[in-house]
Amino acid sequence: MGDKVKKLAILGSTGSVGRQTLEVVRAYPQKFQVIGLAAGKNMELLAEQVLEFKPKFVSFQNSRNELPRGGWTAFSMEEMASHPEVELVMVATTGKAGLAPTLAAISAGKTVALANKEVFVMAGGLVLSEAHSRGAKILPVDSEPSAIWQCIHGEERNVAKITLTASGGPFRARPLKELASVSPEEALRHPTWKMGKKVTIDSATLMNKGMEVIEAHWLFDVPYDRINVVIHPQSIVHSFVEFVDGSVKAKLSPPDMRFPIQYALSYPERWPSDSHPTFSPAATGSLTFESLDSNRYPCFQLALDAGKKGDTYPSVLAAADEVAVDLFLSRRITFTDIPKLVEDALSQHRPQRSPSLDYILAADEWAREFASHWRPT
Amino acid sequence: MGDKVKKLAILGSTGSVGRQTLEVVRAYPQKFQVIGLAAGKNMELLAEQVLEFKPKFVSFQNSRNELPRGGWTAFSMEEMASHPEVELVMVATTGKAGLAPTLAAISAGKTVALANKEVFVMAGGLVLSEAHSRGAKILPVDSEPSAIWQCIHGEERNVAKITLTASGGPFRARPLKELASVSPEEALRHPTWKMGKKVTIDSATLMNKGMEVIEAHWLFDVPYDRINVVIHPQSIVHSFVEFVDGSVKAKLSPPDMRFPIQYALSYPERWPSDSHPTFSPAATGSLTFESLDSNRYPCFQLALDAGKKGDTYPSVLAAADEVAVDLFLSRRITFTDIPKLVEDALSQHRPQRSPSLDYILAADEWAREFASHWRPT
Numbered sequence: 001m002g003d004k005v006k007k008l009a010i011l012g013s014t015g016s017v018g019r020q021t022l023e024v025v026r027a028y029p030q031k032f033q034v035i036g037l038a039a040g041k042n043m044e045l046l047a048e049q050v051l052e053f054k055p056k057f058v059s060f061q062n063s064r065n066e067l068p069r070g071g072w073t074a075f076s077m078e079e080m081a082s083h084p085e086v087e088l089v090m091v092a093t094t095g096k097a098g099l100a101p102t103l104a105a106i107s108a109g110k111t112v113a114l115a116n117k118e119v120f121v122m123a124g125g126l127v128l129s130e131a132h133s134r135g136a137k138i139l140p141v142d143s144e145p146s147a148i149w150q151c152i153h154g155e156e157r158n159v160a161k162i163t164l165t166a167s168g169g170p171f172r173a174r175p176l177k178e179l180a181s182v183s184p185e186e187a188l189r190h191p192t193w194k195m196g197k198k199v200t201i202d203s204a205t206l207m208n209k210g211m212e213v214i215e216a217h218w219l220f221d222v223p224y225d226r227i228n229v230v231i232h233p234q235s236i237v238h239s240f241v242e243f244v245d246g247s248v249k250a251k252l253s254p255p256d257m258r259f260p261i262q263y264a265l266s267y268p269e270r271w272p273s274d275s276h277p278t279f280s281p282a283a284t285g286s287l288t289f290e291s292l293d294s295n296r297y298p299c300f301q302l303a304l305d306a307g308k309k310g311d312t313y314p315s316v317l318a319a320a321d322e323v324a325v326d327l328f329l330s331r332r333i334t335f336t337d338i339p340k341l342v343e344d345a346l347s348q349h350r351p352q353r354s355p356s357l358d359y360i361l362a363a364d365e366w367a368r369e370f371a372s373h374w375r376p377t
Numbered sequence: 378m379g380d381k382v383k384k385l386a387i388l389g390s391t392g393s394v395g396r397q398t399l400e401v402v403r404a405y406p407q408k409f410q411v412i413g414l415a416a417g418k419n420m421e422l423l424a425e426q427v428l429e430f431k432p433k434f435v436s437f438q439n440s441r442n443e444l445p446r447g448g449w450t451a452f453s454m455e456e457m458a459s460h461p462e463v464e465l466v467m468v469a470t471t472g473k474a475g476l477a478p479t480l481a482a483i484s485a486g487k488t489v490a491l492a493n494k495e496v497f498v499m500a501g502g503l504v505l506s507e508a509h510s511r512g513a514k515i516l517p518v519d520s521e522p523s524a525i526w527q528c529i530h531g532e533e534r535n536v537a538k539i540t541l542t543a544s545g546g547p548f549r550a551r552p553l554k555e556l557a558s559v560s561p562e563e564a565l566r567h568p569t570w571k572m573g574k575k576v577t578i579d580s581a582t583l584m585n586k587g588m589e590v591i592e593a594h595w596l597f598d599v600p601y602d603r604i605n606v607v608i609h610p611q612s613i614v615h616s617f618v619e620f621v622d623g624s625v626k627a628k629l630s631p632p633d634m635r636f637p638i639q640y641a642l643s644y645p646e647r648w649p650s651d652s653h654p655t656f657s658p659a660a661t662g663s664l665t666f667e668s669l670d671s672n673r674y675p676c677f678q679l680a681l682d683a684g685k686k687g688d689t690y691p692s693v694l695a696a697a698d699e700v701a702v703d704l705f706l707s708r709r710i711t712f713t714d715i716p717k718l719v720e721d722a723l724s725q726h727r728p729q730r731s732p733s734l735d736y737i738l739a740a741d742e743w744a745r746e747f748a749s750h751w752r753p754t
Contacts, residue, residue, distance in 0.1 A: 150624065154531025158647040163658060230658045237658075240629070245647040246655040247527065247636055252617070252625040259624055270535040270622040278623040281540060281607045281614075281666035289658035 006265070009036035009057070009080050011101055012092035014045040016196040017115040017141065017261060021090050022049065024262045028271060036080040040097070043067065057083065077101035082108035090141070090265070091116045094198045095322040096364060099123060103357070106136040113264040115141035117208075117215045118322075121307075122315040123360050124218035138219070139264045143193075144212050145219055146260035147238030147251035152220065161242040162222050164212055165232035166292065167192045167255075169204040171335075172233060176296060180336040184329045192235035192255040201325045202299075205338055206292070210303020214314060217307060224308050229300070231290045236279060252279045298339035302346065311351040312363035319364040320345035323371035333376060341374045383642070386413035386434070386457050388478050389469035391422040393573040394492040394518065394638060398467050399426065401639045405648060413457040417474070420444065434460065454478035459485035467518070467642070468493045471575045472699040473741060476500060480734070483513040490641040492518035494585075494592045495699075498684075499692040500737050501595035515596070516641045520570075521589050522596055523637035524615030524628035529597065532620065539599050540617040541589055542609035543669065544569045544632075546581040548712075549610060553673060557713040561706045569612035569632040578702045579676075582715055583669070587680020591691060594684060601685050606677070608667045613656060629656045675716035679723065688728040689740035696741040697722035700748035710753060718751045 008025070012018045018039070025032045038059035039046040043066040050058055051068050057075040058067060064074060081089045081101040089105040090113045091098045098116030103123075105112050107130060114120070119127060131138055140146050144164045152159055170189050171179060187204045188197060195203070202208035213227050230240075235255035242248045253259045256276050263270065294301050299321070306317040324341040327333040333341065345367050352359040385402070389395045395416070402409045415436035416423040420443040427435055428445050434452040435444060441451060458466045458478040466482040467490045468475045475493030480500075482489050484507060491497070496504060508515055517523045521541045529536055547566050548556060564581045565574060572580070579585035590604050607617075612632035619625045630636045633653050640647065671678050676698070683694040701718040704710040710718065722744050729736040 151626065155647065160649075165658075232658070237627075240656075240658060242655060243647050244649040245636070245639060245643065246630060246650050246653060247640065247647070248629040248656045249528065250614075250627045250629060252627060253623060259622070262622060263624065266622065270532065270620050270624070272537075272621040273623050276623060278619060279617075279625045281542075281609070281617060282668040285666060287664045287666075289662060291659040 005033050006031060007033050007035050007085060007087040008090065008265075009038070009083075009086045009088070010034070010090045010092060011038045011059075011077050011081065011098060012040070012094070012116070013037040013049055014039040014042035015092055015094065016194070017092035017257065018090070019045075020257055020261050021092060021265065022053065023258065024265050025053070027273070027275065031271075032265075035086050036075065036083070038077045038080060038101075056085065078104040081105035081110065086110060088113065088265075091119065092141075094118070094196055096122065096319065102127065103130060106131045106138070107134055109134045109136050111137045111139065113139045113141050115261075117142060117211045118318045120215040120218050121211045121303075121318045122364065123357065124214065124314075125310075126357060126360070128218055139267055140215070140219055141260055141264045142212060142215070143238045143255070143257065143260045145215055145239075146263055148216060148220060148241055150251045150263065151239065151241040151249040155243065158243045158245075159220065159222060159241055160244045161226045161228065162216055162220065163228040163230055163240040163242070164209060164216060165235070165237050165239055165289075166206060166209040166229055167203065167235045168231040168233055169206065171204055171296070172231065180334050182335045184331065187328070187335060191233070193257070195257070197329060198322070198325055201328065201338075202321065204335070205299040206297035207299035207303055207321050207338075207342075210300045210307070211318070213304055214307035224304070229292050231292055232288065234284070234287055236284060237287055254279060299342065302339060302342050306346060309351070311353050312355050312359060313346060313349065313351055315355075315360045315363040316345050316349045316367040317342060319367035320371045323368055327371075337376050340376065341371055344374060345370050382410050383408060384410050384412050384462060384464040385467065386415070386460075386463045386465070387411070387467045387469060388415045388436075388454050388458065388475060389417070389471070389493070390414040390426055391416040391419035392469055392471065393571070394469035394634065395467070396422075397635055397638050398469060398642065399430065400635065401642050402430070404650070404652065408648075409642075412463050413452065413460070415454045415457060415478075433462065455481040458482035458487065463487060465490065465642075468496065469518075471495070471573055473499065473696065479504065480507060483508045483511055483515070486511045486513050488514045488516065490516045490518050492638075494519060494588045495695045497592040497595050498588045498680075498695045499741065500734065501591065501691075502687075503734060503737070505595055516644055517592070517596055518637055518641045519589060519592070520632070520634065520637045521616045522592055523640055525593060525597060525618055527628045527640065528616065528618040528626040535620045535622075536597065536599060536618055537621045538603045538605065538619040539593055539597065540605040540607055540619070541586060541593060542612070542614050542616055542666075543583060543586040543606055544580065544612045545608040545610055546583065548581055548673070549608065557711050559712045561708065564705070564712060568610070570634070572634070574706065575699070575702055578705065578715075579698065581712070582676040583674035584676035584680055584698050584715075584719075587677040587684070588695070590681055591684035601681070606669050608669055609665065611661070611664055613661060614664055631656060676719065679716060679719050683723060686728070688730050689732050689736060690723060690726065690728055692732075692737045692740040693722050693726045693744040694719060696744035697748045700745055704748075714753050717753065718748055721751060722747050
């Protein structure tokens with residue numbers, strides 16, 4: 001193992017990925033210096049994290065009085081992500097929140113570990129061209145893009161095809177006619193993964209997998225017609241990569257976000273870890289795969305279509321979905337209204353070609369406005 | 378793709394791996410110059426190959442008159458394998474036959490694509506130290522070692538554990554008490570792989586997998602207690618590698634030797650190939666894994682024990698097995714006599730510590746003599 005200390009800022013430190021990032025820091029304290037912590041609403045947990053990790057910079061939405069006093073400076077996420085003392089930025093926010101700080105980090109040439117897939121969905125082209133011109137690295141944190149990244153390690157030029165796996169969520173076997181009446185509690189009960197609320201609902205609709213296809217398209221420079229998705233209920237194979245000679249590599253592990261989070265943090269190294277259970281073929285017994293039924297998962301097709309169309313469509317998709325998931329969680333629309341709302345937003349949107357950041361954000365605003373006034377027919 | 382022509386000699390060109398090597402040469406004629414062909418008994422096919430590929434050197438056991446005349450020189454396999462005009466030697470022989478030519482090739486600093494696993498079983502330590510001192514590369518051709526090699530590509534230092542897969546052969550579900558009466562024809566009917574006779578019988582007894590464990594131990598410098606074997610009846614996952622962080626990579630493809638043969642020949646590149654079917658997760662449906670039942674496969678344990686003991690034991694194992702398989706194929710012993718013969722040879726052998734090649738060959742001779750006089754009790 002190298003002796004280099006990574007100077008880390010965590011955006012979204014109180015969320016699921018943020019907390020697990022800090023678990024890795026606890027397991028390898030000599031490897032990290034936590035320079036910055038940023039959180040949204042959970043000030044109680046942020047206060048504990050500030051006491052434990054003693055960051056130099058803290059970003060928060062509520063009152064300063066809720067945090068312990070000490071030697072830290074209050075910063076915006078953008079200031080923190082682009083500060084000269086920070087080297088590695090973990091973007092563990094969800095939805096739109098990560099876009100501006102990610103662009104700030106990239107413009108400052110930082111290495112970005114990106115768990116917030118909406119950043120690529122909204123502005124994949126912009127993010128990549130900026131990263132390219134600034135020499136910034138973007139490391140995937142989501143389990144499936146991380147799996148692809150690990151499989152192509154050392155032979156990026158030989159990739160022919162990518163297959164992302166999807167668990168199928170909690171409603172994979174539910175009769176279609178019952179989907180309109182599923183509750184938020186049922187939708188939040190994911191069969192294999194423990195994740196934040198937004199991504200868990202997106203995993204039940206497979207919007208999440210559609211967004212991962214867009215993310216994989218940008219991250220690995222693979223055209224959409226060479227990216228497949230297959231349902232894999234056990235969530236142990238996290239993706240397949242087929243190479244030009246027809247050989248396939250897969251990345252496997254139990255469904256535990258600590259694997260991809262630690263890999264993004266340890267990259268280009270791997271660090272020994274005994275703290276989480278590993279995959280045993282004989283104990284697992286069987287790995288199964290089935291085709292994706294697009295009638296069951298209309299959000300997946302909406303995401304894929306928006307990704308292929310490009311322009312401001314993916315931004316509208318992400319914004320409309322974010323609002324729709326909120327409306328579903330607060331019981332104001334049904335589970336099957338989510339794709340209807342998103343579809344209506346996409347069909348009524350007037351796209352902007354090759355949009356700048358301003359146009360991307362304007363499309364986002366428009367879609368949020370549209371979605372918040374949307375009513376089921 | 379690079380423009381460099383690989384100057385190739387094929388030892389065992391008329392066998393299963395040899396013929397498939399020439400299929401790759403046919404598919405990529407601009408990539409290869411066939412400098413040498415060597416075969417044992419099948420002079421008719423060798424004659425055809427000589428006409429088609431016009432090698433400079435030919436090695437054969439029978440009369441020169443059976444081959445077409447032309448501009449070739451008759452060579453021994455050792456002469457051919459070490460000749461300055463040859464760069465890459467495909468060792469596609471079986472049993473003991475490949476040992477001397479492999480050592481000759483390595484001593485001359487050639488790159489060796491090794492399909493003849495008995496070479497590592499008999500003399501792994503010798504072969505590796507010679508390869509190291511001469512700067513010769515050894516590339517695995519067997520599907521499972523090739524899978525491991527591909528999975529660890531670029532992160533050789535991070536390997537924690539290796540799991541080789543085994544189909545379990547044609548008798549995986551046969552009642553144990555019926556195994557004594559299975560016929561050579563049944564044993565040659567492998568459920569997933571098309572291979573030569575020797576390796577097919579070794580796959581039915583799992584001697585083959587035990588030898589692969591020894592091969593993997595040497596090739597990848599992994600201690601025996603970190604090499605596992607799991608039964609995988611579909612033969613699609615060709616091995617698993619677990620890294621120090623608990624992540625696992627697998628290599629998958631339909632059971633077709635053209636994949637690993639082509640990879641060894643194209644390495645460090647991969648060449649596009651549309652000629653063989655590729656793996657589709659949804660079409661495959663299910664991949665299953667079960668523990669190895671050592672009562673069913675006593676040859677596996679014999680190989681593993683011989684590998685761990687080292688010295689001249691593995692050489693005795695390989696020689697006794699080669700004779701036992703011949704005796705079984707000619708119906709002079711039963712299927713369940715194979716492990717009995719090998720076990721008796723190992724138990725009566727007086728080992729030589731850190732053996733030179735002469736001692737390894739003497740142990741081989743002794744074991745062949747012992748095996749040919751062995752009678753079931």
